[in-house]
Amino acid sequence: MTAGEIRVLLVDDQELVRSGLRRILRRRDGFVIAGECADGAEVPAALAATGVDVVVMDLRMKHVDGIEATRRIGGRTPVLALTTFDDDELLAGVLRAGAVGYILKDSPAEDLIRAVRAVAAGDAWLDAAVTARVLTTYRRASAEGPAGPPPGLLTPRELDVLRAAGRGLTNAEIAAALVVSELTVKSHLSRIFAKLGLRDRAAAVVYAFDHGIVSPRAGAVVDDAPVPPSVAEPAPVPGLRFSVLGPMRAWRGGTPLDLGPVRQQALLAALVLRPGVTVGPGELLDGVWGMEPPGTGGRVLPVYVHRLRKCLRAPGERTPDSVIGRTRGGYRFDGAGVRIDTARLAQLDADAGAAEEAGDLAAAVSSCSAALALFHGEPLAGLPGPFAEGQRLRLSERRCALWTRKARLQLRLGRYAAVADELSAVLALEPLREPLAALLMRALQATGRRAEAIAVYGRTRDRLAADLGVEPGEELRRTHRAVVDEVLHPDFPG
Structure with missing residues (x-):
């Protein structure tokens, strides 16, 4: 071998x-x-x-x-x-x-x-959200209690790490949330596995749900432990609200709604993200099931829609359709009065553009930060089907564009250390993003950390070669040359 x-x-x-x-x-x-x-x-x-x-x-x-x-x-x-x-x-x-x-x-x-x-x-x-769903279903049908020793064996810090892992955070995200190094996170996880007799991270996620360390509702935290802003629950507001910038979730007022199995959620997403548009049965089947249609064919659609109407309908509401209407051509979601985080994302993005055009760079940075805080994981995390995958890619690209805009604005404001800290964490999650790598190199260069900037180039180049079989683009190569030239000729002006 x-x-x-x-x-x-x-x-x-x-x-x-x-x-x-x-x-x-x-x-x-x-x-x-x-x-x-x-x-x-x-x-x-x-x-x-x-x-x-x-x-x-x-x-x-x-x-x-x-x-x-x-x-x-x-x-x-x-x-x-x-x-x-x-x-x-x-x-x-x-x-x-x-x-x-x-x-x-x-x-x-x-x-x-x-x-x-x-x-x-x-x-x-x-995916922690999907794992939460399937384990909840399993427990409803099983008399088995939680397996393994009690979580009281863990220290408070180890419990924080297990809670974060159970919610699907990576080692880099846990380190950023708890303000420790990734090596420290790995050490904590090793001790957690040993104390609880867990074989690996997947078993730790199962354990976390089984013992109530994270709740069965999309991995939400069940106690008052601090959580990173990017994964915190939104504040309660009246009416019906949806979040797709992470696991798909919905609330009526401050009450979370059970949206059912992941295919049912994917069907809802295909309607919610096209408000006011009639979507035909064939398009829904293709978008949610792709090349593997359900054995019951299109007959599954009315069943899922009926369940969704029931869970979305307000208490005492008597209308048969709720917010999902049936037309001659298919189904249509009525978005009037409904809040969705993508609409807020678009507004904050527009605010950032307007502030930048007006020359208020600090306000533009604040709007970008607020927009990025709307994300709490991968968009539509765990939802199957071509439609969800297409939206996931679109929204992930939008998130990357916000990271890029915010970093460029911060560099113009001279906030080099802030850019270096934030983009170091981002690139741990998105190692193939060349524009972000170039901006991180510029921030490190500006703070005199030239060796670290060159190391960023090397890591990005190696990942591009290993994962995509390509060389770095012109922008990243140009940034690398500028840093190397400064190292070789530190006294040469400009």
């Missing part, structure tokens, strides 16, 4: 699915398909016959399903579950059986590649 190769065992009872996985996990990208199984019963023998770094496991198979097959592996090889999210209980079951992550079958190929690499490196690959 070549150093750096990731050996993958594919387990799925559909040859067409395995063929698609083989096309995505290519040898030239560092993957080797070590074997294939058409049923979970074949997995132990396949693992005994060859070395495997990751098992990509389908959950629904005819004889031995993915849950039982994962249980039989017993944690000896990390399992990445492959699911369509048709059944929350299946996903909850495979997490309890020992899977360290899961991925949707209709996810982009890039997500599968990142997921396999993360699992092979010993990390978890899961």
